[in-house]
Amino acid sequence: MSEEKAAIQRLLSKGVAEFVVCGGARNAVLISYLVAMKSVRVWRHFEERSAAFFALGRTKETGQPCAVITTSGTAVAECLPAVIEAYYSAKPLVIVSADRPENYRGSGAPQTIDQENIFTNYAYVGEDWNGWQPWHLNVPLTEAKTPVEAWDVPPEAFLPERKKFQVGELVKFLDGDVFRGFIVMLGGLEPDEREEVFHFLTALKAPILADVTSGLREALGDLVIDFPTETPHRILRLGEVPVGRYWRDLEDLTEVNVLSICRNGLPGLARESKVIEGEVDRVLRGFGEAMELGDINDDIPPARTRMSKKAEILESYPDSEQGLLRTLSLYATTGESLYLGNSLPIREWNEVAQRDVPYAVVRANRGANGIDGQVSTWLGASADERDAWGVFGDLTALYDLAAGSILNQVEQQGRMLVVINNGGGRIFDRLPRLQGLDQEQRQAVVQSQEVNLIAWAEMWGMDYLKISSQEDFDALEGGEKTVLVEVVPSESQTQSLLAAL
Ligand SMILES: Cc1ncc(C[n+]2csc(CCOP(=O)(O)OP(=O)(O)O)c2C)c(N)n1
DSSP states (O other): OOHHHHHHHHHHHTTOOEEEEEOOSTTHHHHHHHHHOSSSEEEEESOHHHHHHHHHHHHHHHSSOEEEEEOSTHHHHTTHHHHHHHHHTTOOEEEEEEEOOGGGTTSOOTTOOOOTTTTGGGSBOSSOOOSSSOEEEEEEOOOOOSOOOOOOOOOOOOOOOOOOOOOHHHHHHHHSSGGGOEEEEEOOOOGGGHHHHHHHHHHHOOOEEEOGGGSOTTTTGGGBOSSOSSOOSEEEEESSOOOSHHHHHHTTOTTSEEEEEESSOOOSSSSSOEEEESOHHHHHHHHOSOOOOOOTTOOOOOHHHHTHHHHHHHHHSTTSHHHHHHHHHHHGGGSSEEEEOSHHHHHHHHHHSOOSSOOSOEEOOOSSOOSTTHHHHHHHHTTTOSSEEEEEEHHHHHHTGGGGGGGGGSOOTTOEEEEEOSSSOGGGGGOGGGTTOOHHHHHHHHTOOOOOTHHHHHHTTOEEEEEOSGGGGGGOOOOSSOEEEEEOOOHHHHHHHHHHO
């Protein structure tokens, strides 16, 4: 069997059934075999960084591994950011790098770098990949010629190792002194974790600080609070690290006992806290029926008054960033899925988005909090979906300009690529500890920019709509092609609204 076939066979035996192939000569035979195979799905991308994030998006959607095939040299290195994101979100991203034969190593010959173990501890290398982290398969290849004979072997089922966990810590936690204040913090959840979490929390009836990426915020209704009235004694965190400010505050609130239940087993806090590593739904099922704890600190305000003050302020500044985002959140309920790109849109969505209608699917990349590869991850995760909505900051979008090259391979009907163009990384303007920067320092941190996004739409054949006031929403409509929706908020209204809030 050829070296290429042997490598593909190894991937198939681990359940890899989707591939994103990137161009090159050294990997051309590998690509040729894959493209000819009927039993695997193949995507094409010219840029390895975006390709790897796209593949990560596929793993998020399917729960199955997806492999990127690269040539040798720096092409492999481009996959590092996606590998890191996959590592922290425990996703089966696979990188297959063609390499020059072993005797070339250290020679300085063209396109020859030291690529064995290039991802260090972020990717597994070896025979016993367990499916819970990225896998790097480096394949030294002699220069075989095309064409190759047709060959097709169906992939085996993907069977990640089952996580082993103890629920004793959770039993103790819920049995302890919860009457001194107890809240739940809900971060991003996997789609198959949501139902069990919903049942557990509706039985528990404790107040919940829920991120929109949990996919449960709207469904949990009145249990969801904006902020705790008093510092609670205990916090149970479920899913990914929550995006809101309160989680960061917890770093210093060391008197609060925190127990996290999450897939990557990382506490998400640098100070003392407890963790149970496992799929959240399986851990909760292992625990059994939750007893009602209720709300000891009266954190849950009557539903009707909760949003009314905020709604009033939003109405006074309709064309502020938050005002436009709120209207966008109403339109997005018609979508099949929602993806939130970077921190500020997620935070603002948490704060001002509508809460009456649940979004069918909510996704984000929160493993390492990078602003890179976000558009590509969205495209991968929603590749087969109509009416897919993605919302990104302007720098986040600019980071992933090559993402559009794969648009013609994904479903575009009703697709909405929304960019909140507030002229740079405005999250830094909102941080109290950065308020003392002078003008020049601020520009360097915020990276103010004035690009013309119409050109990006033209480049990849997208339709384009600019929204800078509420009236502009009248023209917002999905079509056959992706619509790039550039939202340009009024800076003065945003500042007034922030002051009022
Ligand atoms: C790869 C990477 N580089 C830098 C950062 C630091 N960072 C976090 S948010 C942000 C700004 C994002 O700006 P933009 O996408 O315009 O969103 P906004 O904050 O304005 O909503 C930056 C640079 C990061 N998270 N990831």
